[in-house]
Amino acid sequence: MSDARPVTPTTIAAAELTELCRDLDDLGVPAAVLGRARRARDVIAGLDPYLDECTTPESPALADLAARTRSAEWSGSTLEQEMLSGHVEGRFLDFLVRMTRASSVLEIGMFTGYSALAMAEALPPGGTVVACELDEPVAAFARQCFDASPAGEMIEILVGPASESLTRLADEGRRFDLVFIDADKAGYLGYLTTLLDSELLTPDAVVAVDNTLLQAEPYLDTAMSDNGSAIAAFNRAVAADPRVEQVLVPLRDGLTLIRRSSAS
Numbered sequence: 001m002s003d004a005r006p007v008t009p010t011t012i013a014a015a016e017l018t019e020l021c022r023d024l025d026d027l028g029v030p031a032a033v034l035g036r037a038r039r040a041r042d043v044i045a046g047l048d049p050y051l052d053e054c055t056t057p058e059s060p061a062l063a064d065l066a067a068r069t070r071s072a073e074w075s076g077s078t079l080e081q082e083m084l085s086g087h088v089e090g091r092f093l094d095f096l097v098r099m100t101r102a103s104s105v106l107e108i109g110m111f112t113g114y115s116a117l118a119m120a121e122a123l124p125p126g127g128t129v130v131a132c133e134l135d136e137p138v139a140a141f142a143r144q145c146f147d148a149s150p151a152g153e154m155i156e157i158l159v160g161p162a163s164e165s166l167t168r169l170a171d172e173g174r175r176f177d178l179v180f181i182d183a184d185k186a187g188y189l190g191y192l193t194t195l196l197d198s199e200l201l202t203p204d205a206v207v208a209v210d211n212t213l214l215q216a217e218p219y220l221d222t223a224m225s226d227n228g229s230a231i232a233a234f235n236r237a238v239a240a241d242p243r244v245e246q247v248l249v250p251l252r253d254g255l256t257l258i259r260r261s262s263a264s
């Protein structure tokens, strides 16, 4: 297990500003300049801890799942502990489930199951989360965590490529009030297109899409990674699609909420 590396605009900026303050100190810049740099660092570095402090604590089951994820060995895997959404985003998803009165939730990209369990805990009796995950071992890891929690019984895991799972769910006539997309970034636009073109969404369904700020890449004037390009293209496509209305919330690495346009 290693310490989590910065993977959100806020934590990346905090790490940069910490380095900058060190460099400015070494260079012996005037105290007023160093003071302003430190103030900027403190504003950014203090944000996430303050959000944590002001947000209702996570359940013991979620805290346990997060701890198990942090202490697992991820080296040699394409998966990493930083993929876990975590406390504040989990609580936000819990609010979304309750505010939309969702009883049927779909997750695309489950990892060790933090967001799936956070949403399951907010469901009414009889509700379900269908969670799609490509990686068989991580799905088994999540199942073990779910088995330790009553809300875990409400989660149905579909292992395999999410595009195939979506086709199967559509063929079965399944419908969802809330969808959380958090899988391969190159697949995002295809998942949203399938959701909008099929009967998978209930009329007032909300689609929440994670990592739409992708470590600030889409709005920085620097070379983009493949994931950055995929998210930039996704954000442009959503903004240009008259069928939907959306808001990009700067929560963690960016979370876009999408619904069918009231005019469509």
Ligand SMILES: C[S@@+](CC[C@H](N)C(=O)[O-])C[C@H]1O[C@@H](n2cnc3c(N)ncnc32)[C@H](O)[C@@H]1O
Pocket (backbone or CB within 6 Å): 079, 083, 084, 085, 086, 108, 109, 110, 111, 112, 113, 114, 115, 116, 132, 133, 134, 135, 138, 160, 161, 162, 163, 182, 183, 184, 187
């Ligand atoms: C960022 S993680 C999900 C984090 C999780 N939602 C949470 O909050 O803890 C992305 C997950 O999507 C999965 N994934 C990637 N490509 C996929 C695909 N084509 N179909 C289904 N799952 C996929 C990965 O294996 C990984 O576990």
